[in-house]
Amino acid sequence: MSGNWEVVIGLEIHCQLATKSKIFSGASTAYGADPNSQACLVDLGYPGVLPVLNAEVVRMATKFGLAVNASIAPRSIFARKNYFYPDLPKGYQISQYELPIVEGGELFIHGDDGNEKRIGITRAHLEEDAGKSVHEGFGDSTGIDLNRAGTPLLEIVSEPDLRSAKEAVAYMKKIHSIVRYLEISDGNMQEGSFRCDANVSVRPRGQTKLGTRAELKNLNSFRFVEKAINFEIERQIELIEDGGEVVQETRLYDSDKDETRSMRSKEEANDYRYFPDPDLLPVEIDESFVEAVRQTLPELPDVKQARFVEQYDLKAADAEILTGSRALSDYFEKLAAATDAKPQVAANWVIGDLSALLNKEGLEIQESRIDADALAGLVNRINDNTISGKIAKEVFDAMWSDGGSADDIIEAKGLKQITDTSAIEAIVDAVIAANPGQAADYRGGKDKLLGFFVGQVMKETGGKANPGQVNKLLKEKLG
Amino acid sequence: MHRQTLRGLYDGLSRGDFSSRELTEALLGRIEAHGATLNAFITVTAESALLQADLADKARANGTGGPLNGLPIVHKDLFCTKGVLTTCGSKILGDFVSPYDATVVQRMADAGAVMLGKTNMDEFAMGSSNETSFYGPVTNPWNTKLSPGGSSGGSAAAVAARLVPAATGTDTGGSIRQPAALTGIVGLKPTYGRVSRYGMVAFASSLDQAGVITRSAEDAALLLGVMAGLDKRDSTSADHPVPDYVAGLSKPVKGLKIGVVRQHFDEGLDASCAERVRASLAALEDAGASLVEIDLPSIGLSVPTYYVVAPAECSSNLSRFDGVRFGHRCGDPEDLSDLYCRSRGEGFGAEVKRRIMTGTYVLSAGYYDAYYLKAQKVRQLISRDFKNAFEKVDVIAGPTAPTTAFAIGEKTDDPITMYLNDIYTIGANLAGLPGISVPCGFADGLPVGLQLVGPHFAEETILACAHQYQQLTDWHTEGPEDFA
Numbered sequence: 001m002s003g004n005w006e007v008v009i010g011l012e013i014h015c016q017l018a019t020k021s022k023i024f025s026g027a028s029t030a031y032g033a034d035p036n037s038q039a040c041l042v043d044l045g046y047p048g049v050l051p052v053l054n055a056e057v058v059r060m061a062t063k064f065g066l067a068v069n070a071s072i073a074p075r076s077i078f079a080r081k082n083y084f085y086p087d088l089p090k091g092y093q094i095s096q097y098e099l100p101i102v103e104g105g106e107l108f109i110h111g112d113d114g115n116e117k118r119i120g121i122t123r124a125h126l127e128e129d130a131g132k133s134v135h136e137g138f139g140d141s142t143g144i145d146l147n148r149a150g151t152p153l154l155e156i157v158s159e160p161d162l163r164s165a166k167e168a169v170a171y172m173k174k175i176h177s178i179v180r181y182l183e184i185s186d187g188n189m190q191e192g193s194f195r196c197d198a199n200v201s202v203r204p205r206g207q208t209k210l211g212t213r214a215e216l217k218n219l220n221s222f223r224f225v226e227k228a229i230n231f232e233i234e235r236q237i238e239l240i241e242d243g244g245e246v247v248q249e250t251r252l253y254d255s256d257k258d259e260t261r262s263m264r265s266k267e268e269a270n271d272y273r274y275f276p277d278p279d280l281l282p283v284e285i286d287e288s289f290v291e292a293v294r295q296t297l298p299e300l301p302d303v304k305q306a307r308f309v310e311q312y313d314l315k316a317a318d319a320e321i322l323t324g325s326r327a328l329s330d331y332f333e334k335l336a337a338a339t340d341a342k343p344q345v346a347a348n349w350v351i352g353d354l355s356a357l358l359n360k361e362g363l364e365i366q367e368s369r370i371d372a373d374a375l376a377g378l379v380n381r382i383n384d385n386t387i388s389g390k391i392a393k394e395v396f397d398a399m400w401s402d403g404g405s406a407d408d409i410i411e412a413k414g415l416k417q418i419t420d421t422s423a424i425e426a427i428v429d430a431v432i433a434a435n436p437g438q439a440a441d442y443r444g445g446k447d448k449l450l451g452f453f454v455g456q457v458m459k460e461t462g463g464k465a466n467p468g469q470v471n472k473l474l475k476e477k478l479g
Numbered sequence: 480m481h482r483q484t485l486r487g488l489y490d491g492l493s494r495g496d497f498s499s500r501e502l503t504e505a506l507l508g509r510i511e512a513h514g515a516t517l518n519a520f521i522t523v524t525a526e527s528a529l530l531q532a533d534l535a536d537k538a539r540a541n542g543t544g545g546p547l548n549g550l551p552i553v554h555k556d557l558f559c560t561k562g563v564l565t566t567c568g569s570k571i572l573g574d575f576v577s578p579y580d581a582t583v584v585q586r587m588a589d590a591g592a593v594m595l596g597k598t599n600m601d602e603f604a605m606g607s608s609n610e611t612s613f614y615g616p617v618t619n620p621w622n623t624k625l626s627p628g629g630s631s632g633g634s635a636a637a638v639a640a641r642l643v644p645a646a647t648g649t650d651t652g653g654s655i656r657q658p659a660a661l662t663g664i665v666g667l668k669p670t671y672g673r674v675s676r677y678g679m680v681a682f683a684s685s686l687d688q689a690g691v692i693t694r695s696a697e698d699a700a701l702l703l704g705v706m707a708g709l710d711k712r713d714s715t716s717a718d719h720p721v722p723d724y725v726a727g728l729s730k731p732v733k734g735l736k737i738g739v740v741r742q743h744f745d746e747g748l749d750a751s752c753a754e755r756v757r758a759s760l761a762a763l764e765d766a767g768a769s770l771v772e773i774d775l776p777s778i779g780l781s782v783p784t785y786y787v788v789a790p791a792e793c794s795s796n797l798s799r800f801d802g803v804r805f806g807h808r809c810g811d812p813e814d815l816s817d818l819y820c821r822s823r824g825e826g827f828g829a830e831v832k833r834r835i836m837t838g839t840y841v842l843s844a845g846y847y848d849a850y851y852l853k854a855q856k857v858r859q860l861i862s863r864d865f866k867n868a869f870e871k872v873d874v875i876a877g878p879t880a881p882t883t884a885f886a887i888g889e890k891t892d893d894p895i896t897m898y899l900n901d902i903y904t905i906g907a908n909l910a911g912l913p914g915i916s917v918p919c920g921f922a923d924g925l926p927v928g929l930q931l932v933g934p935h936f937a938e939e940t941i942l943a944c945a946h947q948y949q950q951l952t953d954w955h956t957e958g959p960e961d962f963a
Contacts, residue, residue, distance in 0.1 A: 041579060045799040047572065048559045048581060048678040050713050080795050082842070084819055091798020144803065273842035275851060278685035278792055281714050 005202045007233050008210055009162035013175055015154045015185045016129070016193035017060045023128050023152035024051030024094065031191050039131070039146035045089030050279050053078075057126055057152045058283055060184040061101045062293045064154060067178050067300055068121050070105030072290050078126075078280045082273040087131035087144050095155075097274040100125035101283060107178070108302065109170040112163060119171050120159030127153050148192075154184070160199065160210065165229035169222050172196060173324075177301050181326045195220040200232045201246070211236070212246040216253055216260055228253035232260050304329055312336060312343035321351055328365045331372050338376035341383035349375060353393065357400055370399050378406035390463055391415050418465045421473070424457070427465070428473045431456045442478050450474060480505050481641045482958070485550050485698040488644060492539065492549050499532035499539070499549030503593055506551050509642045510595065513962060517640055518617050519633040521556045522564045523596040531593040538591060547705060548591030553646045555634050556597040557604060558584050558689070559678040567680050568600040568612035568630075571800045571807045571826025581678020582710045583647060583689050590705045598633030598646060602828045603797065604654055604682045606630050607900040608890065611830040616887050619662060620959040621925055625884040628658030628900075634692045635662045640962035645693045645702060651682050652785050653879075653904025655690045656916035660879035660928020663918045665945065665955065666692050667699040670936050671911030672717035674703075675710030681796040683789035684715075686908040694955055696917060696945035700724035703938060719936055727939035728946040733767030735944060738872030742778050743903060749882045751922035756878045759919035759929045762951055763876070763944070773868045773875070777860040781905045782898055784861065787841050787854035788909070793831075794838025800826060833894065862910040869934040874944055878903055879916040879928035903930060913938045917945045918954040926954075 022029055025042035042049045065072045079097035102124035111117030129151040134143035156175060162168045176194055179185040187194045196219050201211035216232060219225045231253070236246050248266040253259075299307070301323045308319035308329075322332045332350055336343045354375065358368060370378075378399065382392050387410060398409045410416055418424060431453060432439050442449040450471070457470045480502060483491065491497055507525050514520055528551075535549030554560060557567045559577035561584075566572045580588070588594070601611040609617040609632025617632040619625040620640035627636040631648030635658035638646050648655040650668035659666025667690045674689040681687060691702045704724045710716045739760060744753055764770050802808035802822025809821030827835070841850035868875060880900055890897040907914040912932050919929035929948070933941040949955050 044804060046579075046805070047565070047567070047575065047577070047680040047799070048557075050677050052712060052714050082795050082798060084798065084801060086801075086803050086815065089799060089804065091801060092795050271844045273795070273839065273844075273847075275791060275795070275842055275847070278683075279681075279714065 004205055005237050006205045006207075007163055008160045008201050008203065008213075009164075009168050009229060010160035010199045011158045011162065011168055011172060011196050012199070013156040013158075013172060013194070013196040014129075015156060015175070015179050015187070017057050017152040017154055018183065018185050019054055019056045019060070019152055021054060022150035023054050023057050023126065025150050027150065029151050031188075033147055035134075035143065035145035036147060039149055043089065043146055043150040045091070051094060051277075053280060053283070054152065057154075058101070058285065059293060060182075061124060061126055061154055062285065062290060063182050063184055063297065064124055064156070064179065065102035065105060066290070066294050066297055067182055068105030068107050070102045070121060070124070072285055073099055073101050073103060074286070075099065075282050075284050076101040076125075077282045078277045079274045080277045083270045085130065086142065087133045087146065087149070089131065089146060089149055093128060093130060094277055094280070095127035096125035099282075101285075107171070107174050109167060109174055112167060117161075117167070119161045122157045122159050124154050124156045127155055129153050154179075165226045165233070168198060168229055169226050172225060173222060174301070177324055181298055181300055183298075183326075189220050189222075192220060196225060198225065198229055198232075200229055200236070202233060202236045202240070212248050214246065214248070214260070215250045217250055217263065219253060224253060224255055227255070227258055228260055231258060235260065298326070308332075312347070314344055314347055318344070318347050318351055322347060325365070331365050331368070334372035335376050335379070338373055339379045339383070341379045345383070346376070346379050349379060349396075353396055369403065370396070374399060374405060381406050381410060385417060385419065385466065386410065387415055387417050388463065388467055391417070415464060418461055419469065421469060424461075424465050424469055425473055427457055427460050428453075428470070428477055431460065432474075432477055439478060450478075453478070481509055481644075483644065484695045485547075485644045485693065485701055486695070488550055499535040499593060500529060502549065503528050503532040503551060503595070506595060506643055510637075513640055513642060516618065516623060517620060517636045517642075518615050519599055519636040519640070519642065520553070520596045521566055521568070521599050521614050521633070524563055524594055527563075528593050528595045531588075535591050535593060545589060545591035546701070547587060550592050551595050551643050551645070552587055552592040553595050553598050553634065553637055553643050554584055555600050555631050555646065555648050557600060557649060557680040557682075558597075558647060559680065560584050560594070560597065563597065565597070565680070566614070567604070568602040568614060569826065569828070569831070570613040571823070572680075572805075573613070573807060575806050577678075579678065582675035582712065583706050584678065586705055587647075587702075592705075595643060598631070598637055600633055601630035601654075602831050603680070603793070604630040604649055604651055604687075605793070605830050605834055607653070607657060607897050608885070608887070609633065609658070610887060610891055611828055613828060618887065619884045620962050621662065621884065623961075624886055625925075626661070626887050626889075628661035628880070628884065630654040630658075631666075631692060632658050635659055635664060635666070638662070638692050638694060639664050639959060641958055642962075645691060645698055647689060648692045649679060649682075649687055649689050650904075650908065650914075651686045651688075651789060652908050653901035655692060656904050656914055656928065656930060657880050657901060659692055659916045660918075660930070661884040661926065663921075663926030663954070663957065663959075664692060664694050665696055665699050665918070666690065666916045666928075667703065667938075667942070668907065668914045669703060669707065669938055670717070670913045671908075672715050673719070673913070673936065673938065674706045675708075675713040675716045677710055677712040677716075681792075683792040684796060685792060686785075686789060688908070696915065696942050696949055697725065697728055699915065700728055700942045700946070703942075707938075717936070722939055724939060724942055728943050730939070730943040730947075731767065732763055732944055732947045735763075735768040735874065735940075736771055736872040737763060737768050737944075738771050738773040738868055738875040740773055740775050740778065740875060740877050742775055743877035747881050747899065747902060748878055749922070752878055752880075752882060752927050755920040755922055755927040756929055759948065759952070760876055763948060766947065766951055768944075771872050773872060775861070775864040775868060775906065777857065777864050778906050780857050781861055781909055782902055784854045784857045784909060785901070785905045786837070786898060787850050788858065790834040790838030791842050791851050791854075792838065794835045794842065797827075797831070797835055802826070830894075858909050861906055865906070865910045865912060865932075865934075873933070874937075874941055875932045877930055879930040880904070883922050883925035883927060907932050911935065913941055915941045915945050917948055918957075919948075919952070920954055
């Protein structure tokens, strides 16, 4: 249905910076404390108090800017964005407007056509978060929790370079991975540390003028980003095809109903009356500071991915998965170093069985019940033919549920592969003798029956016979 | 006792002529006796003052007192004072008890000063006559039908009437210097950033500066030494060394180049005031200073520039008074909008509302460039004018206010005329310069002020010049007869 339409999307990602204290006060940023227990007089907007910039946020924003190849402004200024809301204590939000700290960056994603695609980053600026209004449990009133007020945010604004919900998610995931690599954000989406607003419009294919956009507010999971944008695209196309017009407005995504709803129109939009905040000095950054920050940059996902392909001879797609987070890539490198098997084999275990169990239990790689060294122990036993791949899965499950090393489990359960040819030969003979009909058919040309015989032998040996040897012997005896 | 300066009182306390408690009791008695006539105080903290005085007496006995040990002080009611009402002259903060001390208050207390109370002021420091206070106008001790000026009117009246020897004030467009001039005392506005703004309820953040109101330049120097200096809680406070201001007072005026601004003696200035200012300049010249006529070409734009910048900042600064967390909250709000509209509508007075609306307007989309941005550019020009002038002269001298004190009610219907009262003082705020007003005589029995403005951080120069002038004259020793 969208064949005649081109979709244009730009994202504004709000990324909470992982500082200990708030952007303009000394109060803690820890999540989940009792309401208003982490809001000091500055956060509460008391008369006479003043903001003092937390230098750490400048370092973090600079780090991000360098990671996306952007320029770091030698002089940026904080401005006041004025509007009234109960969870905005001062009646203005301190943000950056005309002179942001980071401008003109880029990153690369896989576009819808499968090729690498450059996405421009217009700017990234520092700002403070607002508090939270709590509407349940207070009768006719609203509760205000200002713990979050003053939490440092980096707002990362993309160019309208994204052409589908899928690209938008790919871009957001890339930013998510970068900020976590840089250790400037925990990227925790459930706690709201990483969320985005999406500007979505459609236009007839070939038209250069942008269509009227709707802004989808506060999307806090990759899944919601995809679903909300897709809903919005369909809504806009349907609207236009039915002779209607898209109006510029802010919309909210309702994940329960999977739809977007109008929140306020352009006419109802606030005039924020931005002006430079006279309580704060301009942020001045010199070259030596930028260089010092550059020295602290870790290896970033794209570079690491290329290195994994090169150094470990991995499939590109697998290298991309393994470098998706710093912790995952660290796990893999530790595993690869500790095993004699081919790195691709080790990678398969991480991407396959291990990831499946982690996902099932909702665990991060750091929380894995099998650490890299233990998994290496298992992979090594496959590699040296102590166990077969099939038995390995059984050992793996035991390691996950009961702990312990692969060697201990193999020993305790007697899972060691039978490689003694005479022992296997005896079983092969017995199986052939017990199935004369099938043996005759095989000899008559039914090659597929070999699988049947292999299965019978494995069954007799409890899966412990070396499959290579079994195959070889069966072919000899049936041949 | 009450006729003495801080310096005199310090010596008296040191000699044991009287104790801090005796001094405090005497002054509390005067505040009690004259308070109603002047309406200079919003809060009198008698009980805690006596406790502080006793502590000061103990400290003196132990030889551990600070530089202001046992000396009385009052604070303008926009300095936050822990556990004490801090109203800013507004109904909206009518019940606001601050949970913390402003840096200025803290530093004074640490130096041993005894706080006697909080003084009346124009609401949120917006006014030049002290008539915008929700707590009623302050009267001028020289003639109680007249205004003491503003916005630090309560502080000025209290010091002029000898209820206290010294008070803090704040100066955004002349709010220390103009009332000092109109009540015949000394008012010092330091360089922007010299004194921390932390705990000073903001009116216009880029212009506000805390200062002092005293009867002698020497006392102002003593207090500035205690108040000044870097405060990490105020990003705009300056990391600039604090000299010994009292020691610097002895510098003679001989050789001092004093700039006299041509534009300051235009038709706006009352003739008898002009005569007093010229006479004081002549006295300084006789003492060895040289007078140099200078131009500040853009200074005529200072009032309109100020009335764009200051309201713009105030419209934003006063947004926090929304009835949600502290201060006045309307009864039974129907919804959020009603809560905002009625809390603010009931809580703010007319002048504050006028400035919030003006400020909101000049920052609005479509008007920002024409007003706010243009005003910022003119502000640059005014700063440059001063910078050029200070390449030729050490201080700039002239009138503090265009007239002597005016009648209460005289200008309330005409805000523009009221605003023009600050025509000579606003320039120093826009350029962030230090300024001081010293009494320089009387016109028709009312005090006239001489203003001295110096380059950034040249408080030493203007204080020394003011002090030397006070050695040549005794205007500052004269007080209003009714409060003798």
